[in-house]
Amino acid sequence: MIKVLYFAWVRERIGVPYEIVETQSGTVMELVEELKQKEPRYEIAFSDLSAIKVAINQELCEFDTKLNGAIEIAFFPPMTGG
Amino acid sequence: MIKVLYFAWVRERIGVPYEIVETQSGTVMELVEELKQKEPRYEIAFSDLSAIKVAINQELCEFDTKLNGAIEIAFFPPMTGG
């Protein structure tokens, strides 16, 4: 069980700000592939991964990072603060 | 006739903030040599010219700049504002 959060246009395409997902995936990439199988909205949201960033437990990571029992994972576009 | 101004430790060594000087000097350097002839306090103040800056009519210039009928000339140490 992992809490998956979405922000900005990723959130809009997925349609929810967060959800709880039951998964056996070992890495971020495997989780993404698993989500893309579920429904077209995930396929659309994750169609260009170069435009998406990931954070595990509120720290930026890569798509090949292992989930390792993470509590929280978030997907979002590049930040535009400041 | 030219108004000669002194600032910071140059002023302290010369002993006056400014004076009116009658001169036929063509360049800043000639004026400095002329002043140094006058009295020891000028010789002391102008002993190390690498530590002194000059401005003619309130604009920085060099020691070989021509006086060219300048109204005002100033001698001072490198600036330390900001």
Next chain:
Amino acid sequence: MRISVQLKDFDIGKELKLFNNGDTNIGAVVSFHGIVRNNSEKSLMHMDIEQYPGMTQKAISNYVEMAVERWSLYDALVIHRHGKLLLGDRIMMVATAARHRRDAFQSAEFLMDYLKSRAPFWKKEVTKDGYQWVKSVLDDESALERWR
């Protein structure tokens, strides 16, 4: 050191007064503030800033600690707003205090570069025709290179 992520506006003058803590080693204070400016079509109605609560505070603290250490800062301040902001509204501010001006300038630029593309905020520009998410620019990403 103070970090605040907030909905409400802030007063730069008051913040800088509180900030200047009277340490007699401080000789230089740099502050930056960002303002909602118009877009290129001059049609901006307002801006919405989304954040990732929990991660924002953590990420900013990280970069502030890095800056304090790297430039021996005596103090550092980051305020970043989220929510709805109108044209001309203050978005955020950064302030740094050091012995010499170079350290204060460098650390403030460093913090801005990191806030811009590493703190989890997303800007949305709302016009009468709809809205669009502000795109990150390559410049902001490559700005981080100089700090490595």
Next chain:
Amino acid sequence: MRISVQLKDFDIGKELKLFNNGDTNIGAVVSFHGIVRNNSEKSLMHMDIEQYPGMTQKAISNYVEMAVERWSLYDALVIHRHGKLLLGDRIMMVATAARHRRDAFQSAEFLMDYLKSRAPFWKKEVTKDGYQWVKSVLDDESALERWR
């Protein structure tokens, strides 16, 4: 654009409020202020700043105009005090307003570098043992290199 050489203190918050003139192209404001800090022997009583009246205003205007043109600034401000200043007193401030943060930062640093070694001010540090004129440092002179 405002330049002021003055004896009295200034209020950074008020200055920045007046400064922000409501131009909706302004997205970034950088401000710097210098403070009288202690000397290395921790014996500073006060500081005296001498100026060359007439030349100061002229020289600063020059550098401000250069900065406004080079970085397309929407506004620029320089305030510099002279006379007697106590430990912790504000000495001077610079502020710049631009569309993007890089221009605001660069122009503020440029102005500081020029004010430091090209505006006719001289600082004197007064301690209980007497006083000494602050020496210019080679660093300040070479800081100008990057703007050529």
